[in-house]
Amino acid sequence: MSNSRSDTEAPDAPEGLQGPEASETVKDPMREGSKKREGSKKQAGVDRSTDPLRPSDHIDGDGDARGDGVDSPKLNVVGWLRWGWRQLTSMRTALVLLLILAIAAIPGSIFPQRMADPNGVTQWKADHPDLFPILDGMQLFDVYLSAWFSAIYLLLFLSLVGCVIPRIKHHLKALRSRPPRTPVRLGRLDDHREATRTVAGSDPRAAAEQSIAIAEKQLRALRYRVQRYDDKRGFSVSAERGYARETGNLLFHLALLGVLVSVGVGGSFAYTGQRVVVQGTSFVNTLLDYSSMNRGRFVSDDALAPYRMTLDSFDVTYQPFEPGKSSSGQAGDFAANVTVSEPGQKEHKAAVQVNHPLGIAGDRVYLLGNGYAPTITVHNAKGDVVFHDSVPFLPQNNSTMMSIGIVKVADGLPEQLGLQGFFYPTSAKLATGALTSVYPDLINPTLTLNVFAGDLGIDDGTPRSVYVLDTGSMTQLTGGKTGTKSIELAPGETTALPNGMGTITFDNEAPKDAKDYSQSVKRYVSLQIHHDPSEQWVLIFAVVALLGLVLALFVPRRRMWVKATVVDGAVHLEYAGLARGEDPTLAAAVEDLRDGHGRLLDADGATVAVPEADTAPETDRDAGKVPDTAAVPETATPTNQSPMTADASTRSATDSGK
Amino acid sequence: MNFDSLSILTIWTAVAIYAAAFIAYAFDLAKRSQVAADAKAVVPERELVGAAVGASASSAGRATGSGAAGKTSSAPQRFVMARIGTALATLGFLFHLAGTVLRGVAAGRVPWSNMYEFSMTGTLLIIAVYIGVNIWFDLKYLGTFIVGLVVVLLGGAATGFYVEVVPLADPLKSVWLVIHVFVASLGTAFFALAFALSVFQLMQARREAKVLAEAPKAGPRFLATLPSSERLEGLAYRFATVGFIFWTFTLIAGSIWANDAWGRYWGFDTKETWTFIIWVLYAGYIHARATRGWRGSRSAWLSIVGFAAVLFNFTIVNLFFKGLHVYSGLS
Ligand code: HEM
Numbered sequence: 001m002s003n004s005r006s007d008t009e010a011p012d013a014p015e016g017l018q019g020p021e022a023s024e025t026v027k028d029p030m031r032e033g034s035k036k037r038e039g040s041k042k043q044a045g046v047d048r049s050t051d052p053l054r055p056s057d058h059i060d061g062d063g064d065a066r067g068d069g070v071d072s073p074k075l076n077v078v079g080w081l082r083w084g085w086r087q088l089t090s091m092r093t094a095l096v097l098l099l100i101l102a103i104a105a106i107p108g109s110i111f112p113q114r115m116a117d118p119n120g121v122t123q124w125k126a127d128h129p130d131l132f133p134i135l136d137g138m139q140l141f142d143v144y145l146s147a148w149f150s151a152i153y154l155l156l157f158l159s160l161v162g163c164v165i166p167r168i169k170h171h172l173k174a175l176r177s178r179p180p181r182t183p184v185r186l187g188r189l190d191d192h193r194e195a196t197r198t199v200a201g202s203d204p205r206a207a208a209e210q211s212i213a214i215a216e217k218q219l220r221a222l223r224y225r226v227q228r229y230d231d232k233r234g235f236s237v238s239a240e241r242g243y244a245r246e247t248g249n250l251l252f253h254l255a256l257l258g259v260l261v262s263v264g265v266g267g268s269f270a271y272t273g274q275r276v277v278v279q280g281t282s283f284v285n286t287l288l289d290y291s292s293m294n295r296g297r298f299v300s301d302d303a304l305a306p307y308r309m310t311l312d313s314f315d316v317t318y319q320p321f322e323p324g325k326s327s328s329g330q331a332g333d334f335a336a337n338v339t340v341s342e343p344g345q346k347e348h349k350a351a352v353q354v355n356h357p358l359g360i361a362g363d364r365v366y367l368l369g370n371g372y373a374p375t376i377t378v379h380n381a382k383g384d385v386v387f388h389d390s391v392p393f394l395p396q397n398n399s400t401m402m403s404i405g406i407v408k409v410a411d412g413l414p415e416q417l418g419l420q421g422f423f424y425p426t427s428a429k430l431a432t433g434a435l436t437s438v439y440p441d442l443i444n445p446t447l448t449l450n451v452f453a454g455d456l457g458i459d460d461g462t463p464r465s466v467y468v469l470d471t472g473s474m475t476q477l478t479g480g481k482t483g484t485k486s487i488e489l490a491p492g493e494t495t496a497l498p499n500g501m502g503t504i505t506f507d508n509e510a511p512k513d514a515k516d517y518s519q520s521v522k523r524y525v526s527l528q529i530h531h532d533p534s535e536q537w538v539l540i541f542a543v544v545a546l547l548g549l550v551l552a553l554f555v556p557r558r559r560m561w562v563k564a565t566v567v568d569g570a571v572h573l574e575y576a577g578l579a580r581g582e583d584p585t586l587a588a589a590v591e592d593l594r595d596g597h598g599r600l601l602d603a604d605g606a607t608v609a610v611p612e613a614d615t616a617p618e619t620d621r622d623a624g625k626v627p628d629t630a631a632v633p634e635t636a637t638p639t640n641q642s643p644m645t646a647d648a649s650t651r652s653a654t655d656s657g658k
Numbered sequence: 659m660n661f662d663s664l665s666i667l668t669i670w671t672a673v674a675i676y677a678a679a680f681i682a683y684a685f686d687l688a689k690r691s692q693v694a695a696d697a698k699a700v701v702p703e704r705e706l707v708g709a710a711v712g713a714s715a716s717s718a719g720r721a722t723g724s725g726a727a728g729k730t731s732s733a734p735q736r737f738v739m740a741r742i743g744t745a746l747a748t749l750g751f752l753f754h755l756a757g758t759v760l761r762g763v764a765a766g767r768v769p770w771s772n773m774y775e776f777s778m779t780g781t782l783l784i785i786a787v788y789i790g791v792n793i794w795f796d797l798k799y800l801g802t803f804i805v806g807l808v809v810v811l812l813g814g815a816a817t818g819f820y821v822e823v824v825p826l827a828d829p830l831k832s833v834w835l836v837i838h839v840f841v842a843s844l845g846t847a848f849f850a851l852a853f854a855l856s857v858f859q860l861m862q863a864r865r866e867a868k869v870l871a872e873a874p875k876a877g878p879r880f881l882a883t884l885p886s887s888e889r890l891e892g893l894a895y896r897f898a899t900v901g902f903i904f905w906t907f908t909l910i911a912g913s914i915w916a917n918d919a920w921g922r923y924w925g926f927d928t929k930e931t932w933t934f935i936i937w938v939l940y941a942g943y944i945h946a947r948a949t950r951g952w953r954g955s956r957s958a959w960l961s962i963v964g965f966a967a968v969l970f971n972f973t974i975v976n977l978f979f980k981g982l983h984v985y986s987g988l989s
Contacts, residue, residue: 327824354828366921
């Protein structure tokens with residue numbers, strides 16, 4: 001049973017009643033005065049040399065005042081530094097920093113973050129122009145890169161390093177040390193069992209020694225590290241197991257450090273670029289060919305592997321048109337079919353799919369998005385082609401693929417021309433007469449264009465997005481309030497531009513013999529090319545952390561002792577266990593140890609078990625010494641029938657220690 | 659009648675049976691109060707003794723129960739209503755399981771890919787873990803709590819989150835959907851048990867303190883039939899650690915999936931952020947249990963806050979926060 005003895009402790013029994021142990025040289029754990037009463041929850045005075053090292057404010061820590069904040073440091077620099085370091089590496093600091101970290105991460109989920117959602121930030125700025133600068137000043141739109149967030153996790157990891165390094169040193173020593181000396185009075189431990197066996201032969205001392213030898217083997221088989229401690233009064237084996245608990249804990253914490261360092265260092269060697277590729281065109285992996293590129297500090301200009309990728313076709317399936325059903329028009333099974341050519345290798349075909357990035361030369365190519373790229377041709381009044389291109393249009397709505405795009409005709413016409421296009425893959429007229437798209441596939445494609453003439457603003461070298469038309473110094477010629485209807489085209493149709501400037505054609509890209517519009521407009525994909533050599537390290541450390549965690553939480557660290565003494569010509573056996581850290585199954589383990597040992601001894605035959613009732617006087621003798629233990633005659637009563645738990649069925653089941 | 663409507667029917671049947679189980683468990687708590695009161699009437703002074711032992715046991719590390727009832731009434735208490743509650747919960751579980759499987763059959767895939775389905779599978783796992791754990795530990799006193807939670811979540815989901823079966827969005831077509839979401843739900847189930855135990859632990863700790871101070875009223879009487887706060891804490895801790903390991907796995911599996919689907923393993927997407935926050939909170943809880951001055955009630959609060967964050971992540975974040983995890987299936 002596990003009810004406490006140390007708390008309801010009676011004054012030490014008179015010397016005379018303490019039996020032979022009173023003369024023992026090893027310090028009696030129970031005679032250290034009041035300290036043991038609250039002290040650490042386990043038995044004070046038990047050898048702790050192989051215990052894992054813990055910060056002093058750990059629940060099992062040494063509990064002196066250091067680190068508790070109550071001691072004042074020596075008033076010199078070294079004293080202060082030492083004090084500060086101890087504060088930083090205390091359990092409490094780690095805990096508080098963890099909680100602060102959790103809280104500090106919250107705003108990043110409330111405010112849009114530049115790294116995850118730059119458009120959201122722009123939107124937020126537009127919605128709250130007054131508040132934006134203040135919050136931005138507080139780095140609330142870059143929470144995870146902010147000075148304050150970084151400070152928190154760096155402090156936490158500094159604390160972690162400071163905490164873990166001494167523990168590693170200590171643990172390496174503990175791994176090589178022997179289990180500690182058997183405590184003098186095992187009966188003082190929470191989990192304690194006894195047994196008495198009569199001796200078959202004539203030499204009880206030899207039988208006692210033999211029984212301990214058997215226990216030693218048994219414990220070894222249970223993967224305990226064992227050490228014999230025999231003396232003139234008896235024999236004992238001291239055993240310890242579960243070093244992997246601390247190993248796991250240290251691995252876990254170190255692996256977290258590994259994850260952090262991998263992420264931090266890895267970023268410098270990583271690059272991520274985006275590129276739009278229209279069907280039939282190619283992309284070459286060079287810096288020049290990217291529309292946007294983020295690269296780490298140590299990625300040089302020529303670090304990119306030179307390969308070429310051509311988009312042959314793009315597959316997508318749409319759920320059938322069923323008004324009112326939420327899956328109507330839902331797109332899926334995206335696949336960008338590409339031809340890859342790498343220097344020195346044969347061209348090969350491959351596909352980039354969602355969830356299945358394509359690996360090329362250490363890069364991973366992802367399919368981020370797709371859309372339509374209507375092919376538009378503009379002729380001037382003389383009939384020369386002044387513009388001919390497939391222009392990627394940005395989808396505004398995934399379920400209808402209504403898309404917007406910009407065409408800029410810079411040369412060849414009397415004025416620069418900007419065309420604001422709207423593309424409807426399956427167009428339909430609303431009651432108002434306005435066009436809309438009702439389905440994402442190409443069933444009845446329509447392109448409408450508002451024409452602007454004037455200055456595109458691209459001649460002065462200012463970089464302009466291809467998706468934005470700055471109409472500030474342009475005049476609108478069609479659509480909107482101009483009174484002129486905007487241009488409206490189906491694939492293959494041509495119409496005149498305003499003011500006799502020329503003509504515009506919406507080319508039909510379908511093969512000549514096509515019966516419908518399904519191939520009339522080219523598709524494009526937006527690809528992300530990502531290279532991050534640290535990924536695998538992050539994964540390895542994360543997995544190590546997980547494994548370490550499992551060890552740290554589920555391997556019980558415990559000590560076991562078996563002691564044999566000769567009492568009245570019989571062998572008196574004591575079994576005791578002591579948990580180091582969380583160990584809910586200890587009581588059962590001690591019980592199992594005793595039962596297993598009993599069976600081994602029965603098989604050995606040198607001693608014979610005395611029925612349990614006969615051992616009661618032994619317990620009484622013990623109880624006489626320490627009055628408060630009398631309440632629970634441990635060996636005589638099966639666990640779940642002890643008076644403490646017998647009645648409540650809820651507890652008889654729970655407390656059996658399983 | 660197709661599989662999905664059959665599934666809806668079985669799910670609602672399960673909700674009804676759970677509601678009945680809840681009532682049985684509520685009667686059980688009332689009965690426990692009565693037992694405790696009777697015991698007190700017989701030997702009022704024992705209460706103090708019992709509590710004193712319970713309280714002192716707590717500093718000994720391994721408590722055995724503080725209930726006065728446990729020591730005073732002579733016949734073992736069987737808590738019949740609790741058994742009926744558990745039998746009903748098990749029956750409800752079978753319907754719930756059937757409903758979930760039917761939904762999976764109707765959809766032709768694992769039944770956890772939108773909020774309606776997450777709720778269905780998540781609560782199924784909560785009940786499964788609760789019933790499973792009861793084989794080893796008698797935790798029937800958590801019945802009202804767990805079954806009540808499930809009635810609310812499952813009933814609420816069936817009412818508010820229902821969506822018809824639609825094909826999966828491309829990013830969801832992955833083995834990681836099967837693994838990542840399932841393990842997350844499993845972790846949640848363990849966190850739920852830990853949460854319920856932590857709540858009882860706090861109540862029990864208050865009661866123990868009051869009994870020790872000889873206060874005239876020591877709070878709900880049924881607590882007297884429950885294990886000591888220390889023992890409740892130990893159990894809560896064990897479930898939380900199991901949950902934490904599953905959660906750690908969820909985090910890793912989610913990152914692997916994100917790396918395939920979104921082109922980066924971590925990007926502080928709102929859902930990722932909250933998963934991380936929850937992970938850190940439970941790491942804090944585990945630390946608190948090992949920190950002097952934090953063990954006991956303070957750490958229990960962290961377990962409660964942790965589970966509140968789990969629920970927040972599942973409901974508010976899914977429904978109202980913008981992010982890449984837009985798989986609630988609701989518009
Ligand atoms: C990055 C932040 C940290 C995280 C996420 C973290 C997480 C954890 C987890 C999950 C455990 C439970 C595993 C076990 O019991 O072995 C644990 C245990 C432990 N951690 Fe940390 N930890 C962090 C930082 C620290 C720091 C800075 C310290 C030192 C001050 C520390 C000291 C300990 C100790 C001593 C234990 C063992 C607790 C016990 O005996 O039960 N940890 N930590």
